[in-house]
Amino acid sequence: MAEIQIKNIAKSFGAFQALNDINLTIADQEFMVLLGASGCGKSTLLRIIAGLEVASSGEVWIGGKRIDHLSPKDRGIAMVFQNYAVFPHLTVFENIGFGLRMKKLPNDEVTRRVERVAGLMHIEMLLKRYSGELSGGQRQRVAVARALAMEPDVILMDEPLSNLDALLRMEMRAELKGVLAESKTTAIYVTHDQVEAMSMADRISVMHQGDIVQAASPIEVYRDPAAKFVASFIGNPPMNFLPAKPAGPSKWQVAGQTFDGPNTDKAVLQFAIRPEDMQPAEQGLVATAKIVEPLGAHLLVTCQIGDALFRVILDSDAVVKPGQSLTLAPQPDRVRWFDPDTTLAVA
Amino acid sequence: MNARILPYVLILPVTLFLCLFFIYPFVLVSQQAFQAADGGWSMENFQEVVEYWKFPISMKNTLLLAAIVVPVQLALALLMATMVSKMKKGRDMVLYIWTIPLGISDLAAGIIWLAIFEQSGFLNSMLHGIGVVDKPVNFLTYQNPWIVFLAIALAEIWRATAIMLVILVAGIGLIPKEYYEAADVFGASKWKQFTRITFPLLRPSLQTALVLRVILAFEIFAVVAALGGTLFPVLMGQTYSYQFDLLNSGAAAAMALIILGISIGFTLIILRILRVPKGASI
Numbered sequence: 110m111a112e113i114q115i116k117n118i119a120k121s122f123g124a125f126q127a128l129n130d131i132n133l134t135i136a137d138q139e140f141m142v143l144l145g146a147s148g149c150g151k152s153t154l155l156r157i158i159a160g161l162e163v164a165s166s167g168e169v170w171i172g173g174k175r176i177d178h179l180s181p182k183d184r185g186i187a188m189v190f191q192n193y194a195v196f197p198h199l200t201v202f203e204n205i206g207f208g209l210r211m212k213k214l215p216n217d218e219v220t221r222r223v224e225r226v227a228g229l230m231h232i233e234m235l236l237k238r239y240s241g242e243l244s245g246g247q248r249q250r251v252a253v254a255r256a257l258a259m260e261p262d263v264i265l266m267d268e269p270l271s272n273l274d275a276l277l278r279m280e281m282r283a284e285l286k287g288v289l290a291e292s293k294t295t296a297i298y299v300t301h302d303q304v305e306a307m308s309m310a311d312r313i314s315v316m317h318q319g320d321i322v323q324a325a326s327p328i329e330v331y332r333d334p335a336a337k338f339v340a341s342f343i344g345n346p347p348m349n350f351l352p353a354k355p356a357g358p359s360k361w362q363v364a365g366q367t368f369d370g371p372n373t374d375k376a377v378l379q380f381a382i383r384p385e386d387m388q389p390a391e392q393g394l395v396a397t398a399k400i401v402e403p404l405g406a407h408l409l410v411t412c413q414i415g416d417a418l419f420r421v422i423l424d425s426d427a428v429v430k431p432g433q434s435l436t437l438a439p440q441p442d443r444v445r446w447f448d449p450d451t452t453l454a455v456a
Numbered sequence: 457m458n459a460r461i462l463p464y465v466l467i468l469p470v471t472l473f474l475c476l477f478f479i480y481p482f483v484l485v486s487q488q489a490f491q492a493a494d495g496g497w498s499m500e501n502f503q504e505v506v507e508y509w510k511f512p513i514s515m516k517n518t519l520l521l522a523a524i525v526v527p528v529q530l531a532l533a534l535l536m537a538t539m540v541s542k543m544k545k546g547r548d549m550v551l552y553i554w555t556i557p558l559g560i561s562d563l564a565a566g567i568i569w570l571a572i573f574e575q576s577g578f579l580n581s582m583l584h585g586i587g588v589v590d591k592p593v594n595f596l597t598y599q600n601p602w603i604v605f606l607a608i609a610l611a612e613i614w615r616a617t618a619i620m621l622v623i624l625v626a627g628i629g630l631i632p633k634e635y636y637e638a639a640d641v642f643g644a645s646k647w648k649q650f651t652r653i654t655f656p657l658l659r660p661s662l663q664t665a666l667v668l669r670v671i672l673a674f675e676i677f678a679v680v681a682a683l684g685g686t687l688f689p690v691l692m693g694q695t696y697s698y699q700f701d702l703l704n705s706g707a708a709a710a711m712a713l714i715i716l717g718i719s720i721g722f723t724l725i726i727l728r729i730l731r732v733p734k735g736a737s738i
Contacts, residue, residue: 161637182643194638198656198736208642241735259642 111172111185111262111295112137113158118167120153127153129319131167135312140289140296144306145316146342151299152267154316158297159188159265172262182211187256189266193248195240201227201251202236208259226254229288246277253285257292264289266298270305282308303343307331315339334445337379337452346384346409346420351394353380353446361446364394364414368439371446371455378455379447382439384409385422390438396421398433410435489709501710505698514689521605521690522673525612529669530662532613533620538650540621541628551625555618562615566682569611570596573603573683596683604684611679616672620665627661628654630738657738659730666726671719691715 113135120128128150135141143151156162158169160181169177176184187208195204202223203210209219227233230250240248249269256264269285270278286309289296300306306313307327314324315338323335334340340348353370354377356362361370363380370378385407387393396412396419403409408423412435421437423429446455492498505511536554540547557565572578573595580592595603631654639649655662677692691711699708 159641161640181641186641188638188641190634190638192632192634194632194634196635196638196653197738198653198659198732207639207644211643211648239733239735241737255642 112170113263113295113297114168114170115154115158116168116170118154118157118164118169120150120157120162120165127319128157128164131319131321133314133321133324135295135297138293138295140286140298140309140311142306142310142313143297143299143316144301144303144313144343146301149316150319151301151316155265155267155297155299158184158263159186160184185262187259187261187264189249189252189256189264189269191268191271193240193245193252193272195243195248195251195255197240199239200236201232201238201240201243204240204251205236205254205258207255222258222260223254226257229257229291230254246273246281249273249281253288257288257294260292261294263295263297264292266296268300269298271300271302278302278305285309303345307343315342317342332443333454335454337381337447340381340445340447344383346422348381348383348445349417349419350447351380351414351417351419352449353378366392366394368444369441370444373455375448375455377449379449381445381447382443384420386440386443387421387437388440389423389427390436393436393438394419396435396437398429398431398435401429401431485709485712488706489713491706493706501706502714505694505707505710505714508694510689510694514691514694517688518674518676518690518692521609521612521676522670525609525616526666526669526673528609528613529617529620530666532617533624533665536617536621537624537628538654540625551622555622557615558618558622560615561678562676563678563682565611565615566679569607569614569679570682573607596687598687601687604688607683608676608680608688611683612673612676615679616669619672620669623661623665623668624658627658630661631657632738659732660737663727663730666730667723670722670726674715674719674722691718 113133115131115133115135118128118131119126131150131154133141143154145151153162157164157177160176160179164177167177168175171185181188195201196207199207205223205226206219209222214222223236224233227236230253232247232250232254235243235247235251240251243251249272252269256266270281273281282305298306298309310327312324313327313330314321315330316322317338323330323339325333325335330339331343334343334348337350341350351363353361353363353368355375356367359369359372361368361378361380368380370380394414396414398410398412399418400411401408402411403425405425407425408427408429410421410423410429412419412421421435429435447453448455489501490497490499492500540551540554543550560568570577574580575592575594579595580589583589584592596607597604635653635657636649639653644652675692676690677696680688680690680693692715695708695711695715698704698711
C-alpha cells in the first residue's frame with residue numbers, strides 16, 4: 110500500500126514563492142498527473158516528494174510513513190528524469206541494474222530483474238550497449254526500466270516524454286500507461302502537455318502559480334473546470350467566454366440571448382462553453398465568422414460575438430465563409446458559469 | 457574558398473611552425489644521438505650514458521619521485537576539484553588562490569622551498585623559536601637523503617598540483633547534475649557517487665591531467681637543482697651536465713631520447729588504462 114499524502118507543503122526560493130500550502134492525497138496505485146505551465150511549481154513538488162529538494166514547510170507521507178526527512182533512497186521511490194540521466198559510462202544492463210547493485214542484491218537477482226524489465230520495455234537486445242549508441246526513445250526506455258527494476262512503491266516521472274518527437278511520444282504514452290498499470294505502482298507524472306495528462310491520468314492536478322487549482326479525473330477537469338484558469342488551460346482550443354448580465358431569477362443575458370443560469374445575486378458572470386458544444390441552429394448566439402480552418406476531422410471557425418473572439422468546432426461538411434453570419438446554439442447541459450471576481454466556477 | 461580545403465589551409469601555419477621548430481630539431485637530436493664519433497650510425501652514445509654509474513641512480517630517483525608525487529597530486533587535485541565544484545559563492549576566488557603556484561617558475565619554486573629548508577631558513581628559525589632544536593640543523597645534506605627527497609617532493613606537489621586541479625575542475629563541470637540526482641534516488645552514497653560516477657566520467661580529463669603531469673615529472677630539473685644539487689641526480693640533470701659540463705652533445709641527445717621514450721611509454725599506458733569505450737562518453 111503506497112498512498113501518498115502531501116500536507117501543507119510550501120516552498121520558497123528566496124523571495125519567490127514556488128509552492129503555497131499544497132495538500133493532496135494520491136491513492137494507492139493511482140496514476141496522478143501534475144499538469145501546468147512552466148514555472149507553476151509542478152516539478153518542484155515532484156522533487157520535494159523525491160527528496161531532491163527540501164520543502165520550506167509541510168509533510169510528505171508515503172504508505173502511512175512520514176518520509177520528508179529521509180534521504181531519497183530510503184523513500185521507496187524511483188524516478189524517471191526529463192533528460193533521462195542514463196549513465197553514459199555504464200552499459201544498458203548496468204544502468205538498469207544500478208539501483209539494485211547499490212542495494213547489494215545478489216548477482217542472479219539483479220540479472221533476473223534487469224532481464225524482466227528490459228523485456229517489458231522491449232530493450233532486451235540493447236543490454237550490452239552504451240547510451241551513446243542509443244536513440245532518444247531507447248534511452249527513455251532505459252530510464253523507465255531502471256525505475257521499474259527497483260520495484261518501488263512510488264514511481265515519479267518528470268516530463269519523461271518531452272524530449273521525444275511527436276510520433277514517438279504518442280507511442281510511448283500508451284505503452285507507459287500499460288506498463289505502469291501492470292506494475293501496480295503509484296505514479297506521479299509531471300507534464301505541461303494536456304493531451305498526455307488527459308490520456309494517461311487517473312486524476313489530474315492542475316497547478317497554477319504554486320497552487321493546485323483542481324484535482325479531478327480528466328473528464329471532470331475537462332467538463333467541469335473548477336476555475337477559469339483550468340477552462341482556458343485545458344482543451345485545444347480552450348473554452349469560450351462571454352460576459353453575462355442578470356435577466357431575472359436564474360436567468361442570464363448573453364450577447365442578446367437569455368439562458369438559464371445559476372441563482373446568485375452577482376451583478377455579472379461569465380458564460381463559458383467549449384467550441385465543440387455548439388451547433389448551427391435557428392435560434393442562438395449570433396456570430397460573424399472571421400477565420401475558417403479546415404482541420405480534416407472537423408472545421409475550426411473563429412468568429413466574433415460583440416467584442417469577444419469565439420471559437421466553434423463544426424462538422425467538416427459545414428460550409429462557412431469568412432464574413433458569414435452564424436447562429437450558434439450552445440448545448441444547454443454543457444454551459445458553465447464563472448465568477449469574474451474569484452475566477453471560480455459557479456453552479 | 458572550397459569548404460573542404462579551408463580547414464586544412466587554416467591549420468597549415470601551425471603545422472608548418474611545428475614542423476620547423478619541433479620536428480626538424482627532433483630529427484637533428486635523433487641524428488646526434490645515433491651518430492658515432494667516426495660519423496657512422498651506432499648505439500655508442502646510448503651505451504655510454506646507460507653504463508655510467510649515475511644512470512641507474514638518476515633513473516631510480518626520477519621514477520621514485522614521479523611514483524610518489526603524481527599519485528599524491530592526483531588525490532589532492534581530485535579532492536580540491538570536488539570541493540571547489542560544490543562551492544556556490546567565492547569559487548573563482550578560491551581557484552585563483554589555489555593556482556598561484558602555477559605562475560611561478562620551477563626554479564623560483566625550488567628557491568622558495570630552499571629558503572624554508574636551508575640551515576638559516578624558516579623551518580630552522582621556527583624549530584629554534586619553539587625550542588625543538590638548540591642550533592640550526594642542516595637538513596639538505598647527503599646524510600639526510602630522505603629529507604632531501606621529501607623537500608623536493610613537497611616543492612613539486614606545491615608547485616604543480618594546480619595544473620591537474622584546473623583540468624579536473626573543468627572536467628567535473630562537464631558532468632550533468634542529473635546524474636547525481638539519479639544516483640541519489642537510486643541509492644548511491646556520496647562515496648559511491650564519486651567512485652561510480654564522477655571518477656569514470658572524469659576519465660578524459662584524468663587522461664589529460666595525468667599525461668601532462670607524468671611527462672613533466674620525468675622532466676623534473678630546476679626544483680631538484682635548487683634543493684638537492686648533486687645530492688639527488690635525476691635524468692634531466694644528467695642530460696644538462698652532459699651538454700653543458702661535459703660538452704658531450706651526443707650523450708645529451710641520447711639521454712633526451714631515453715626520457716622521451718619513457719614519457720611516450722607512460723602516456724600510452726595512461727591512455728590505455730583510462731580509455732573510454734566507444735559510445736560511453738558524456
